[in-house]
Amino acid sequence: MAYSKLAYIYDLLMEDAPYDEWEEFILDNIKKHHPQAKKVLDLGCGTGEMSNRLASKGFSVTGIDYSEDMLAYAQAETEAQNLSVSYLHQDMRSLEGLALFDVVISICDVMNYLTDETDIKKTLENIAHVLKDDGIFLFDVHSVKHFKENMVNQTFSEIYDDISYIWFCEEGQYENEVIHDLTFFMEKEGENLYERFDEIHYQRTFPIKTYRRLISEVGLEIIGIFTDFSKIENKNPEAGNRIFFVCKK
Numbered sequence: 690m691a692y693s694k695l696a697y698i699y700d701l702l703m704e705d706a707p708y709d710e711w712e713e714f715i716l717d718n719i720k721k722h723h724p725q726a727k728k729v730l731d732l733g734c735g736t737g738e739m740s741n742r743l744a745s746k747g748f749s750v751t752g753i754d755y756s757e758d759m760l761a762y763a764q765a766e767t768e769a770q771n772l773s774v775s776y777l778h779q780d781m782r783s784l785e786g787l788a789l790f791d792v793v794i795s796i797c798d799v800m801n802y803l804t805d806e807t808d809i810k811k812t813l814e815n816i817a818h819v820l821k822d823d824g825i826f827l828f829d830v831h832s833v834k835h836f837k838e839n840m841v842n843q844t845f846s847e848i849y850d851d852i853s854y855i856w857f858c859e860e861g862q863y864e865n866e867v868i869h870d871l872t873f874f875m876e877k878e879g880e881n882l883y884e885r886f887d888e889i890h891y892q893r894t895f896p897i898k899t900y901r902r903l904i905s906e907v908g909l910e911i912i913g914i915f916t917d918f919s920k921i922e923n924k925n926p927e928a929g930n931r932i933f934f935v936c937k938k
Contacts, residue, residue, distance in 0.1 A: 801831055858870075
């Protein structure tokens with residue numbers, strides 16, 4: 690099925706992703722800032738990896754993603770693990786019909802897919818609207834430094850028995866924008882042939898001062914900025930590769 694193909698490739702690309710560190714970061718901040726939290730909203734939940742991890746810890750989790758393919762795979766994975774997560778197909782720029790949550794998370798640079806300030810602000814307004822008073826919002830973004838030094842004009846590739854891919858990172862039209870141009874060759878089951886398909890993704894990041902301003906404008910308070918999974922605030926977070934914001938309503 691189409692969702693299986695897409696989700697399989699996503700999980701392949703993410704097989705070395707630091708999910709354990711994301712989970713630890715989330716749980717540490719919940720314990721520190723909202724220890725009574727029960728309801729969590731996972732924005733951009735993808736294949737449900739973090740939604741399932743949090744559900745297994747006893748949280749009531751709702752996962753939202755713009756991709757119906759990802760959500761179908763996420764639901765199957767949740768059922769296979771005998772867990773309960775409520776998955777919804779929505780655009781985080783226009784959330785609707787949601788209850789209030791103690792915690793909202795958006796990890797794995799999901800916010801970098803919002804490529805203009807208007808969309809970022811609208812999303813932050815939606816998050817502030819669905820957060821309970823004293824609720825917390827945790828998210829991460831790639832730094833400008835990381836885009837410029839480690840992404841732009843870089844090529845990544847892998848070859849496996851059943852799938853290979855080439856991933857070009859090109860500079861976008863706008864400042865601090867990256868275009869991810871991916872080409873996959875996936876073996877067709879039982880046919881000894883490979884099928885090619887392509888995807889293009891756009892990401893953009895902004896200086897920390899821009900995120901600070903937008904977060905403040907929607908009535909949220911930044912209570913911590915961290916880099917690269919460190920538990921200690923960095924005096925110069927722009928020097929890191931991945932920047933983590935901890936916000937409170």
